[in-house]
Amino acid sequence: MAEEKKGLFQRLKEGLSKTHKGLVDKVDQAILGRKKIDEGLYDELEEILVTSDLGVQTSYKLIERVRERLRRGESDDAALVKKYLKEEILSILKGTGSGIDTRRAKPFVIMVVGVNGVGKTTTIGKLASRYRGEGRSVLLSAGDTFRAAAVEQLEVWGERSGCGVIKHKEGSDPSAVLFDALKAAQGRGTDILIADTAGRLHTKTNLMEELKKTRRVVEREAPGAPHEVLLVLDATTGQNAVSQAKLFKEAVEITGIVLTKLDGTAKGGVVISIVDELKIPVKFIGIGEGVEDLRPFEPSEFVEALF
Amino acid sequence: MFDNLSERLNIVFKKLRGHGTLTEANVQEALKEVRMALLEADVNFRVAKEFIDSVKVKAMGSEVMQSLTPGQQIIKIVRDELASLMGGVLSPIDTSARPPIPIMLVGLQGSGKTTTAGKLARYLKSKGKRPYLVPADVHRPAAILQLKRLGEQLSIDVFDSNAGDDPLKICQEAFRAADRGGYDYVILDTAGRLHIDEELMTELSAIKGSISPSEILFVADSMIGQDAVNVAKAFDERVGLTGVILTKLDGDARGGVALSVKAVTGKPIKFIGVGEKLDAFEPFHPDRMASRILGMGDVLTLIEKAHETFDQKKAEELGQKLKKDSFTLDDFKDQIQQMRKMGSFGDILGMIPGLGKLKGIKEMAPDEKDIKRIEAIINSMTRVERRDPAVLNGNRRLRIAKGSGTTVQDVNQLVKRHAEARKMMKMFTSGGMKGLKRGMPMFR
Structure with a gap:
């Protein structure tokens, strides 16, 4: 067990290596040349944080906090900067609870939304496999009725994980698919229903309206549902992810974020920015192609692996 | 498109024109602000610096400074430099090679390769060519099926590959089939990866070595920003790109x-995807894009779009009707439907010079829902009512509202809009542009 745990941590560390290089290594370099702390160091830190996609606002806040603590401690040991930075990042991330308790309702309804090409269907496939592995019964709703063969893509994942898939024809009303899936899940006594939706750019008002309608249908048919509305974000988009999260939050009250493709980018810092600016918890992160690479987000483990 | 950048630049130029x-x-001072605007738009640091340097050299010339409108001159210089930064002129795809001409699409996961393959094929078909689609992504579940479906929708032939096949073999066999079948273009949709990995590059190099495509196009998600430029560079080093x-x-x-992509990699942008429908795909004109970014509109693309989508016969009929002043509600519905074929109203408005600059104009554009409501109302009318809205009394309006699931207010609003459109069209035919300008509040 301990061995396995270490293995997982190692994978996380490897997945975050690009972000580590862009953020922590640079902080080290900035500190290395200096014995004492001066304004130049703060400026340099700010640049490092902003270029790692932490966003201007969050970077500024972090630096102010570090500065404040150093002043209080009346220390000018540059090495403390890194320690404080790490602690402050953790305190931002810890501010939001994570994890999903799927046992609080039955069927537990998870709606998955996001822009095109972020990995919604793949995320659903991996989530389904995870829950099936825990012995739960899972039903998938093929709500992407727009893109060609999106339904079949979900069906492949359904087969792999051994879950049923409720589908309609391509081009049909996505709300109707979810309505049927909900009825089926209620009738069969399924534990978890995961609803796929078509990818949509967050700036398209009419498509966001369609999504709102889908959510309303769920609310009406199953009081308390959807229990989770997860927004899937592609970590490589950096700060644009913040804009996506904001607009999706306004439209469908997302309850959590799944951040995919973290291993492909040096922009992993965007996690911190999203949590800080929008106060939306990160529920899962994707650090590789394997099913086990989509994992619950643990703030302390994440920060430990990053630094 | 690039709204923030447009807005920022316009503020800078407004100040400049004031002097x-x-x-x-x-x-x-102005150029410093332009530089900030570019950096905020995620333009590569080095590219932004070189851009500003070259604008500066041209702008500081005595001819510019002493001209009557130095502000305008500088804006023109910025526009021209922006255009040349993006490649200057349109870079068309290879048409001279011996058919079938192979085009290979490469890129990261989720960038939109398969959809783009469909869009590109549709584009070539609309130009009178015979494209052949080849699904060579055997990794992603249902990727092959997705392309086959797109082919069905577009009535374009698709090679029958299977997920168990070797991608190199698929491409080779498909190419031979296309040669026998007399196709003009072979579009290869390859697999994507999360990031540049050895296995993928080997697969792509093998396909390249065997088929020697005339075009290797890198499909990039514009939301990714600078990372996309770096990845394009890496792909170029390994497989050699001809465009983006x-x-x-x-x-x-x-x-x-x-x-930045042209300046950093030296490879031109050849096409852009501007919507989720399959016809939302255009050749990339750097000069027009530069005008659009500066809020000068893009009349040329607008005219081309209108030309492609408007039905010539219907347009003539409409002309006749306008002369006779018999623009009915049916014609009104027709007009709206024709406009819709050109793309979203927001996009169209952005192409009209001057309108893009008006803040909030895009929100004013009717959305799909509005249009559907208008159609429903008109469909609920009798033929007599459509021909002559004057007969619409309170009772009729109530019936129409009930029939279309709207309210009497909605019906009233539509009738008013139609009357306004009719008035404007009349001015257009009698007084020409001058009359139109007077009639439209925005131009006052």
């Missing part, structure tokens, strides 16, 4: 990729 004469300090296709430009991407 009667320009001093060097004015110009320096930028996707998802209809979102709120900041423009960094569009502005």
Whole structure:
């Protein structure tokens, strides 16, 4: 067990290596040349944080906090900067609870939304496999009725994980698919229903309206549902992810974020920015192609692996 | 498209135009702000610096400073430099090679390769060519099926590959089949990866070595920003690119990729994807894009779009009707439907010079829902009512509202809109543009 745990941590560390290089290594370099702390160091830190996609606002806040603590401690040991930075990042991330308790309702309804090409269907496939592995019964709703063969893509994942898939024809009303899936899940006594939706750019008002309608249908048919509305974000988009999260939050009250493709980018810092600016918890992160690479987000483990 | 950048630049230029004469300090100040705007739009640091340097050299010339409108001159210089930064002129795809001409699409996961393959094939078909689609992504579940479906929708032939096949073999066999079948283009949709990995590059190099495609196009998600430019560079080093296709430009991407990719990689952008429908795909004209970014509109693309989508016969019929002043509600519905075929109203408005600059104009554009409501109301009318809205009394309006699931207010609003449109059309035919301008509040 301990061995396995270490293995997982190692994978996380490897997945975050690009972000580590862009953020922590640079902080080290900035500190290395200096014995004492001066304004130049703060400026340099700010640049490092902003270029790692932490966003201007969050970077500024972090630096102010570090500065404040150093002043209080009346220390000018540059090495403390890194320690404080790490602690402050953790305190931002810890501010939001994570994890999903799927046992609080039955069927537990998870709606998955996001822009095109972020990995919604793949995320659903991996989530389904995870829950099936825990012995739960899972039903998938093929709500992407727009893109060609999106339904079949979900069906492949359904087969792999051994879950049923409720589908309609391509081009049909996505709300109707979810309505049927909900009825089926209620009738069969399924534990978890995961609803796929078509990818949509967050700036398209009419498509966001369609999504709102889908959510309303769920609310009406199953009081308390959807229990989770997860927004899937592609970590490589950096700060644009913040804009996506904001607009999706306004439209469908997302309850959590799944951040995919973290291993492909040096922009992993965007996690911190999203949590800080929008106060939306990160529920899962994707650090590789394997099913086990989509994992619950643990703030302390994440920060430990990053630094 | 690139709204933030547009807005920022327009503020800078407004200040510049305000000065009667320009001093060097004015110009320096303005260019500093342009540089900030570019950096905020995620343009590569080095590219932004070189851009500003070259604008500065041209702007500081005595001819510019002493001209009557130095502000305008500088804006023109910025526009021209923006265009040349993006490649200057249109880079068309290879048409001279012996058919079938192979085009290979490469890129990261989720960038939109398969959809782009469909869009590109549709584009070539609309130009009278015979494209052949080849699904060679055996990794992603249902990727092959997705392309087959797109082919069905577009009535374009698709090679029958299977997920168990070797991608290299698929491409070779498909190419031979296309040669026998007399196709003009073979479009190869390859697999994507999360990031540049050895296995993928080997697969792509093998396909390249065997088929030697005339075009290897890198499909890039414009929302990714600078990373996309770096990845393009890496792909170019390993497989050699001939150009770039930028996707998802209809979102709120900041423009960094569009502005830097040519300068950093030396490869031109050949096409852009501007919407989720299969016809939302255009050849990339750097000069027109530069005008659009500066809020000068893009009349040329607008005219081309109108030409492609408007039905010539219907347009003539409409002309006749306008002369006779018999523009009915049916014609009104027709007009709206024709406009819709050109793309979203927001996009069209952005192409009209002057309108893009008006803040909030895009929100004013009717959305799909509005249009559907209008159609429903008109469909609930009798033929007599459509021909002559004057007969619409209270009772009739109530019946129409009930029939179309709307309210009497909605019906009233539509009738009013139609009357306004009719009035405007009349002015258009009698007084020409002058009359139209007077009739439209925005131009006052």
